[in-house]
Structures are given as C-alpha cells and as structure tokens.
Amino acid sequence: MLIFGGVAGAILAIGLTIILIVALTSEGDPFGRKASGPTEVRPPLAQMCPAPTVPPSAGPTARPGQVPPATGERTTDAEAGISYKKYGDPWVPWDTTWRAGTLEVPYKVGQHFVTEEYSGGSYHASILSAAVPAADNDAVTLDLECVGRQVAADVRAEYYPQPNQLEPLRDEMTTLGGRPAWLSEFRLHFRAPGLSATEELSAVAIIDVGKPTAAVLYVSIPGTHKQFDYVVDDVLKSVRPL
Incomplete structure (x- = not known):
C-alpha cells in the first residue's frame, strides 16, 4: 500500500x-x-475611402468675400453644415428621416413633392441633404472623389428600380459655395410596374465643410416633371457653407 x-x-x-x-x-x-481582433468601428465611408496622403486639389477655394452672399428663402441644414435655396409650391419641407441605401445616408432636411402614386407607393421629386461620417476620428481631410463615387453608386443601386441605365452628365471635382466638392450628375432610365416615370435627372454632391463629416446634397427630378429640371443646377449653385 x-x-x-x-x-x-x-x-x-x-x-x-x-x-x-x-x-x-x-x-x-x-x-x-x-x-x-479589434472590432472595426470606423464609419463605412471612412473604411472605403481613407484620407489621402496628399490632399486632392479642387482648385483654389474661395475666401468668404469671393462668394456672393445668399439671398432669398433658404433651407438650412445645421448638421450637414450647408444651406441652399428654398422653393415654393409644389415643393414642401421634408419632415422625416430617410436612411437611404446600403450606406444609410440619413436625409433629415430638405424639400420634396409627390409626383405620382403607384403600386410601389409614392414617387417623389426631392432636394435632400445629410451629413455622413467620412473621415477617421478628428481628421478633416476627405477623399471627396472616393466618397462621392461611393455615394453615387449607392444612389443608383438602392434608390431606383433595377435594372437601370446610366447616362452620365457630370462627374468631377468642383467648388460649391466656395468649398471643395465632388459632383455627380446623371440621368437614369428604368421601368417599374405601374410607374409612369421611366427616367430621372439626379445629382449627388459631396461637399467638404471642414469637418470629419461631409455634406451630401441629393437632388432628383422624375422625367414626368421635366419642367423642374432647372432646379438641379439652380440649387447646386445656391449652396453656401454655414
């Protein structure tokens, strides 16, 4: 033992x-x-479009005195950091939050009107703005071209009937209200059961307002209401930073 x-x-x-x-x-x-591993906490656009090593040039940025002062009635989006022209009847204020597309751009401010009712719901003409996180932490250098292309691709893929055909009109760096911006303007052609509109003139502007968030301005005019096509360029020219 x-x-x-x-x-x-x-x-x-x-x-x-x-x-x-x-x-x-x-x-x-x-x-x-x-x-x-650490969970990815960066916003989607910051993941897709890291800040460029060398800031892209959009040409000279206008000083405050070089931009004509805003006149007339305005729509002000304090969160996005921009204001733009406000239109009368049939346009009415946007009064909800629409988180659109895969990127869930939170459109909270703007104007719209219903152009028709169909089996899929209401169809709208719209002028909507939002702020989207587009940089890491406190960085303020944005890859505007990358962010602009991502948002425009999301607009085409998620906002409209599929399939659709793209007719590009503008896709370029520019300035809006004296601030650097990427502008995509295009006409989409599509068909959906019960929908009278078969095309739409649209523009997506991504504006650097000097913050980690970029301002988004989305304008859409269905082909059934081409008398309002002028609004696209008119409202873009009216943009001013706050």
Missing part, C-alpha cells in the same frame, strides 16, 4: 507540474485562447 501510495503521489506531482508549465507558457491563458 505504501508503494502504491508513493506512485500515486508521484503521478499527481507530475500532473500538477505539467499544468503549471502550460499556464506559464500560455501568456496568462492556460487554455491557449487567442484574443479576438
């Missing part, structure tokens, strides 16, 4: 030694589990 007891004690001592060695060589985790 003494011999068996001694053997058992030796086995127990060896087992404890092995456990101790494993614990000390597993960096504090006796089961050797690896810590999971």
